[in-house]
Amino acid sequence: MNFKKTIIIISASIxxxxxxxxxxxxxxxxxxxxxxxxxxxxGFDRAILKPIAKGFNKLPDPIKNGTGNFTSNIGTLLTxxxxxxxxxxxxxxxxxxxxxxxxxxxxxxxANPAKKMGLKNQQEDIGQTLGAYGFGGGCYFVMPVLxxxxxxxxxxxxxxxxxxxxxxxTIREKELLSISGSEIDYFSVKGATVIDFRAENMKNIDxxxxxSLDTYATFKSLYLQNTEKKISNTFSSQDGDDWDELSK
Amino acid sequence: xxxxxxxxxxxxxxxxxxxxxxxNSDPKIFITELVNDAIKTLSDKNISKADKxxxxxxxxxxxxxxxxxxxxTLGAVRKTLDQDTLEKYxxxxxxxxxxxxxxxxxxxxxxxFEVIGAEQKSEKYTxxxxxxxxxxxxxEIKIDWRVYTKDPTKPLIRDxxxxxxSLAKTQKEEFASILNSNNNDINILFSKLEEFIKN
Numbered sequence: 001m002n003f004k005k006t007i008i009i010i011s012a013s014i015x016x017x018x019x020x021x022x023x024x025x026x027x028x029x030x031x032x033x034x035x036x037x038x039x040x041x042x043g044f045d046r047a048i049l050k051p052i053a054k055g056f057n058k059l060p061d062p063i064k065n066g067t068g069n070f071t072s073n074i075g076t077l078l079t080x081x082x083x084x085x086x087x088x089x090x091x092x093x094x095x096x097x098x099x100x101x102x103x104x105x106x107x108x109x110x111a112n113p114a115k116k117m118g119l120k121n122q123q124e125d126i127g128q129t130l131g132a133y134g135f136g137g138g139c140y141f142v143m144p145v146l147x148x149x150x151x152x153x154x155x156x157x158x159x160x161x162x163x164x165x166x167x168x169x170t171i172r173e174k175e176l177l178s179i180s181g182s183e184i185d186y187f188s189v190k191g192a193t194v195i196d197f198r199a200e201n202m203k204n205i206d207x208x209x210x211x212s213l214d215t216y217a218t219f220k221s222l223y224l225q226n227t228e229k230k231i232s233n234t235f236s237s238q239d240g241d242d243w244d245e246l247s248k
Numbered sequence: 249x250x251x252x253x254x255x256x257x258x259x260x261x262x263x264x265x266x267x268x269x270x271x272n273s274d275p276k277i278f279i280t281e282l283v284n285d286a287i288k289t290l291s292d293k294n295i296s297k298a299d300k301x302x303x304x305x306x307x308x309x310x311x312x313x314x315x316x317x318x319x320x321t322l323g324a325v326r327k328t329l330d331q332d333t334l335e336k337y338x339x340x341x342x343x344x345x346x347x348x349x350x351x352x353x354x355x356x357x358x359x360x361f362e363v364i365g366a367e368q369k370s371e372k373y374t375x376x377x378x379x380x381x382x383x384x385x386x387x388e389i390k391i392d393w394r395v396y397t398k399d400p401t402k403p404l405i406r407d408x409x410x411x412x413x414s415l416a417k418t419q420k421e422e423f424a425s426i427l428n429s430n431n432n433d434i435n436i437l438f439s440k441l442e443e444f445i446k447n
Contacts, residue, residue: 212422213422213423213440213441214425214426214440216425217421217422217425217426218421218422220421220425221417221418222413222418225413225417225418228412229412229413243320243394243407244372246316246319
């Protein structure tokens with residue numbers, strides 16, 4: 001991508017994110033279309049993703065765990081610069097150490113000895129970094145195959161490919177420390193990440209689909225709550241709840 | 249989101265599947281006793297599925313503030329409804345809640361659970377912090393329990409927040425979506441609840 005295009009994307013991003021600043025993320029961009037895409041995604045899941053995930057679940061545990069560890073370790077490459085952008089120096093150091101240990105002692109990341117050493121490795125991306133800077137999510141929508149997102153997070157997803165070293169050596173075909181790759185490598189790892197997630201949540205997603213009165217709204221709520229939690233890096237109860245409203 | 253959805257069903261189950269007896273009134277001990285008993289019950293192979301469902305319903309009625317949960321999930325719309333409509337909603341919500349719990353009953357019984365602390369938020373609420381210990385098949389899950397303590401002798405569970413995700417809030421947004429798509433017509437929500445209960 002040339003410099004001019006990059007500037008246009010950045011300018012457009014700032015415009016869209018500015019309009020979403022402090023705005024409610026619950027607002028829909030185009031709900032009817034999103035619901036249609038959500039249905040398509042459910043069909044895609046039933047026809048392709050779920051059967052593959054079911055097959056994946058039949059593999060021996062070391063292969064399943066190794067796949068999860070491997071994709072998570074590669075994800076750390078995107079996490080580290082985002083920790084730095086958020087000024088989280090300690091977490092950046094821990095994630096870097098985790099990546100180095102898992103890539104070497106953990107045999108290219110298939111094992112996760114860093115976890116046993118107590119090193120944290122939470123996943124971060126540009127969407128979260130923008131959120132940490134105070135940009136609101138903008139409106140919510142669903143993308144084909146990729147699923148739920150917001151304006152901020154979708155722009156963040158594109159921006160990720162510019163700072164993620166793994167994306168640089170694969171889809172951008174640059175060489176870093178004599179390491180190079182191809183688009184196939186990038187999409188294989190992303191595909192494996194999705195299959196690992198789907199396989200791990202087989203029963204739970206089935207249960208949500210079975211017990212929800214409006215599955216679209218349930219997934220939307222879970223996505224938005226999860227995004228907020230990741231941005232604030234909190235894992236405890238929300239203080240800003242509205243339970244006290246009950247007594248009024 | 250990996251661990252989050254992963255814990256949804258399990259957490260909901262341990263909330264409700266316990267033996268029928270009164271638990272300690274201290275919120276921390278209340279949750280500890282309730283969950284440990286739930287796990288014990290779920291792993292008891294001598295109890296039939298029907299009996300387990302029966303126990304789940306009994307204990308949920310005793311230890312979960314279902315009416316308050318129903319009102320919370322209805323949101324601001326509740327203020328516009330007359331008493332008869334509210335009573336109908338309460339009845340339908342209770343049936344829906346109990347059925348959705350029992351239908352989620354499955355193999356979530358071999359997990360080790362630990363209460364790690366409690367924080368009194370106000371006179372009315374205490375948040376009990378806990379975790380499901382990591383196992384070979386399950387990552388560690390942090391679970392917060394919103395316990396209603398207005399009556400200190402009888403704590404009641406109002407919400408579960410697992411890894412930062414509130415079950416009550418999710419339910420509330422689901423109902424809000426149905427109402428918003430149908431001009432806030434409560435009868436559409438009623439028919440969806442009835443359909444779920446019937447099937």
